[in-house]
Amino acid sequence: MPGWTAHAAETGVVAPSSDIAVDPLDDVLRLLGVRGSLSAPLVAGGDWAVAFPPPAGVKFVGVRRGTALLQVEGEPEPVVLGTGDCCLVTRPRPFVVGSDLTVQPQPAHPLYVAAAADGLARAGAGEEFLALGGSFDFGDRARTLLLDGLPPVVRVPAGTAEAGALDWSLQQLEREVRHPGIGSRLVVEHLVLVMLVQVLRAHLATAGEDAPGLLAALADPVVAPALRAMHARPAHPWTVAELAATAAVSRSTLAARFSRALGNGPLEHLTRWRIELAAERLRDGSDTLAVIARTVGYGSESALSNAFKRVTGSSPRQYRLQAGRRLPAPA
Incomplete structure (x- = not known):
């Protein structure tokens, strides 16, 4: 969606743990x-x-x-x-x-x-x-x-x-x-x-x-394979070239189709999705920020904190406190 900005270079992403296929709509509803x-x-x-x-x-x-x-x-x-x-x-x-x-x-x-x-x-x-x-x-x-x-x-x-x-x-x-x-x-x-x-x-x-938004993306034969790949392996250090390869199109074609369907590019969506996953863990779990950062694809707490505040307007700590929880003490 417009206004979401990705900074892939700062993520320090970690390697993926699986290649399990995911239905993005099911993922979002969950x-x-x-x-x-x-x-x-x-x-x-x-x-x-x-x-x-x-x-x-x-x-x-x-x-x-x-x-x-x-x-x-x-x-x-x-x-x-x-x-x-x-x-x-x-x-x-x-x-x-x-x-x-x-x-x-x-x-x-x-x-x-x-x-x-x-x-x-x-x-x-x-x-x-x-x-x-x-x-x-x-x-x-x-x-x-x-x-x-x-x-x-x-x-x-x-x-x-x-x-x-x-x-x-x-x-x-x-x-x-x-x-x-x-x-x-x-x-x-x-x-x-x-x-x-x-x-x-x-x-x-x-x-x-x-159909605008996520449903349009799921209907697009170019965007949908890239979406499934990102949702299945959110911590993977995806590049536009690698995502374009999953749909067998050029980088420019993938970027244009993403922008038409979702209002942003592939890496912007990836950043947004990682932040949504991090927000879920902040609301519902007791993991430290360092653990959450590694799980969703950020190599450090500061990288996640910067991206989280840019996307949501709140720091991870503020977000968890608003959800009625406190960050656990570092190990």
Whole structure:
């Protein structure tokens, strides 16, 4: 992404430990610590509208019956959702779902609080419309790594090849909601994460190289092999020439395709990815800064510290303290 700067000469990188193939999307989702949750189904009829607050992460809606309009604040036109459609709302903006957007919308929160009675959130009068909804929570780096590259609404229409797998997931979710059993919560958590991957796959299949950000890079036959190589061996002292060889193209071609897809060059992405890996270890582990530096490809604490502050705006020590942890004493 624009603004990220690599300084490969200062890294003092260490040798790689393996050549394990990695799916960069899986890698990013794992690093972001994605957590999925399911809300009560929404049942509605007649003239109705429900106003939702800005989602903290990403909101998903899967329509099981009927038709509704989805209007995200700031977008010029509503999105029409029909039976079998599924969508993601990816921006932290308020949105309204309803049969008629001129109707005064009901706030969503009281409807979902009242759902405790029979397990259904109800709006309007009738049951012509039924939708499953929920949310995905991400770590604090999600917007930079993934979400900013997505449109405000990602819609997968029913009837497309990509919608088939989503329909299966929605059927299973609906079954778990209506007939919960042993382990239902765990099943639901996994199913909604499966849905996220399926929607992202569907968006990638539709948008291809026109999709901005990481998804565009994964769709690019030149950029994708280089991405996989970097994500599999982040500590390797990669050069542009070596990365270009993985895609069988020239250095200038690789640099141009990276810039088009991600807004920066191969070594800029490598630096950013190393810093994301270092940030994860700072948040979730107790390794010393020297150990983290060696693990992600920096030969010294100072090299990592300089790169980390340039990318994140904080030193590694400040970052870990903000995450509620303290650096361990040097060995």
